[in-house]
Amino acid sequence: MEDPVKNVKKLAAVKAIDYIRDGMTLGLGTGSTAYWAIQGIGERVKQGLTVRAIATSVQSDSLAREAGIPIVSFAEIDHLDITIDGADEVDEKLNLIKGGGGALLREKIVASATLFYIIIVDETKLVPRLGKFPLPVEVAPFGWEMTSLQLSKLGCKPVLRSVNDKPFLSDNGHYILDCAFGEIVKPALLHEQVNAITGVMDNGLFINMADVVIAAYKDGSTKLVERVSG
Numbered sequence: 534m535e536d537p538v539k540n541v542k543k544l545a546a547v548k549a550i551d552y553i554r555d556g557m558t559l560g561l562g563t564g565s566t567a568y569w570a571i572q573g574i575g576e577r578v579k580q581g582l583t584v585r586a587i588a589t590s591v592q593s594d595s596l597a598r599e600a601g602i603p604i605v606s607f608a609e610i611d612h613l614d615i616t617i618d619g620a621d622e623v624d625e626k627l628n629l630i631k632g633g634g635g636a637l638l639r640e641k642i643v644a645s646a647t648l649f650y651i652i653i654v655d656e657t658k659l660v661p662r663l664g665k666f667p668l669p670v671e672v673a674p675f676g677w678e679m680t681s682l683q684l685s686k687l688g689c690k691p692v693l694r695s696v697n698d699k700p701f702l703s704d705n706g707h708y709i710l711d712c713a714f715g716e717i718v719k720p721a722l723l724h725e726q727v728n729a730i731t732g733v734m735d736n737g738l739f740i741n742m743a744d745v746v747i748a749a750y751k752d753g754s755t756k757l758v759e760r761v762s763g
């Protein structure tokens with residue numbers, strides 16, 4: 534029997550794929566929701582869609598190649614037309630927390646190069662205020678203890694992400710500190726404060742970046758919310 538949550542994620546991904554047109558250069562996200570977008574794009578490519586793509590992680594790059602999606606490098610392009618990615622939290626202004634899968638730096642580089650950034654989530658990711666999900670912060674391994682100390686002064690207790698008792702390493706060779714701030718009242722300010730700390734590569738707050746969020750619900754419905762600029 535198929536997992537119902539998986540089905541919900543797939544539903545959001547299918548809606549997002551409708552935005553893709555022939556000739557586009559795409560950004561491919563990371564995670565269990567973006568997985569469905571990659572599979573769906575792969576199917577469309579097999580049916581004759583001509584696109585090329587850059588992935589936000591080594592894992593998604595492999596998935597895309599397996600699915601038959603042509604992969605390019607940043608040296609070959611000057612922008613991405615559409616990126617489809619997941620998120621860990623989405624607030625009412627479409628600000629995001631990302632990085633649960635540890636790909637936040639690549640995800641932000643790809644998102645920043647993108648003309649139209651689509652976020653796909655299941656309903657559990659929608660929150661009135663960001664912060665229940667600990668904010669992932671990607672840091673240089675060198676001196677990470679000092680970076681962690683500086684982060685704690687902003688009002689959190691950073692936890693070094695680990696796998697099998699060893700520090701988790703991002704695709705860029707960095708560590709991730711998961712920082713539980715609780716409710717984040719001023720996400721844009723916190724984003725600036727965190728990134729101002731030496732040793733921080735970037736953090737998982739994505740402010741004013743998503744153009745559209747497609748949320749899928751257990752009852753099979755979807756809701757599309759566009760960012761109101763300004």
Ligand code: 5RP
Pocket residue numbers: 562563564565566567618619620621630631632633634635636637640
């Ligand atoms: C990876 C991410 C993912 O987009 C986020 O963790 C959501 O993943 P999933 O779709 O598996 O819930 O930011 O760094």
